[in-house]
Amino acid sequence: MSGAELRDTGQALALLADEEILVASAASKRHRDFAMGRTCARAALAPLGHGEAAIAIGEDGAPLWPPGILGSITHTSGYAAAVVCEVGRFSGLGIDAEQVGGVTAKLWPRLFNAVEQAQLAGHADAAVAATLLFSAKEAAFKAWRLRGALAFRDITIDLRQDSFTADHAGRRLSGRFAVDGAVALTIAWF
Ligand SMILES: CC(C)(COP(=O)(O)OP(=O)(O)OC[C@H]1O[C@@H](n2cnc3c(N)ncnc32)[C@H](O)[C@@H]1OP(=O)(O)O)[C@@H](O)C(=O)NCCC(=O)NCCS
Known part of the structure; x- marks a missing residue:
């Protein structure tokens, strides 16, 4: 299992183009929360070889992980975290x-x-x-x-x-x- 967390210090955060279009018209708080979560997700994915992957939004709102990966994202005011693992290690993560x-x-x-x-x-x-x-x-x-x-x-x-x-x-x-x-x-x- 791999995880990452982030506290919001006003740092610059970059979304990938395929992610940016998902929140392009969102309010600024939603945009920031989403970027914090995606930044954590990519940091957590890096040791599993997927640190460059865009993470879209599934039909139920859950993140769409790269093939063979499952995981979860959270954000609350000023804080975000993500955990991921290879499918087979666990069947579900939250x-x-x-x-x-x-x-x-x-x-x-x-x-x-x-x-x-x-x-x-x-x-x-x-x-x-x-x-x-x-x-x-x-x-x-x-x-x-x-x-x-x-x-x-x-x-x-x-x-x-x-x-x-x-x-x-x-x-x-x-x-x-x-x-x-x-x-x-x-x-x-x-
Ligand atoms: C979807 C839900 C689990 C999100 O939890 P939250 O505490 O509101 O918000 P968090 O920041 O912790 O989590 C948000 C992230 O959860 C993920 N998520 C959204 N829907 C999800 C789902 N159905 N399953 C798994 N993960 C989900 C997303 O990654 C989302 O972040 P993103 O949109 O930036 O990608 C929650 O809002 C919900 O619907 N709970 C269901 C029951 C309910 O209504 N509870 C309220 C009191 S009765």
Whole structure:
């Protein structure tokens, strides 16, 4: 598995021509996020011999990776990351970054099941835990290539010390997480 991350310092970022046309008319934030994500993806792909590849957008919004590669991209304000691997190493990869504190208690009933909400209610740092739960669901959603908000809500996360498992419709995957300042980062694979 190969990964890369980037913090936005206002540095110049170059998209390839086949990527630029995908966001040519996008708002500047979307353009910047997309460029941050593609820059990370290319850096992650380089050790696998695909550092020059243009990464288009699939019909479901997921990145279209070079043949024989799978991976995932994430971006949140001022931060982006990507992970990739050769097909066969894993069957699915998902990565997600979130700003800590964005998942307020008002959102919990929409995002979390009763067990998850009970865990959060007694948690010493519920803001961080809620962010990690949400991020883990997003990473699992991407790794499984699910569709729709309902599927997302049906993902159950079991959060441990620095890892988690996700269950959905009889399937399970593993994940790891880290919190660095205001950014929570999760990676899921199966
Ligand atoms: C698609 C989704 C997973 C993106 O996650 P996010 O936290 O909003 O945004 P991130 O920056 O982490 O990820 C965006 C990247 O995910 C990737 N992506 C988009 N759709 C994807 C999909 N269906 N599967 C896998 N990856 C996807 C793309 O690379 C995208 O970046 P890009 O457009 O610049 O290439 C999310 O918006 C989503 O739809 N979740 C489904 C359930 C839902 O609606 N949850 C909300 C609360 S109920």
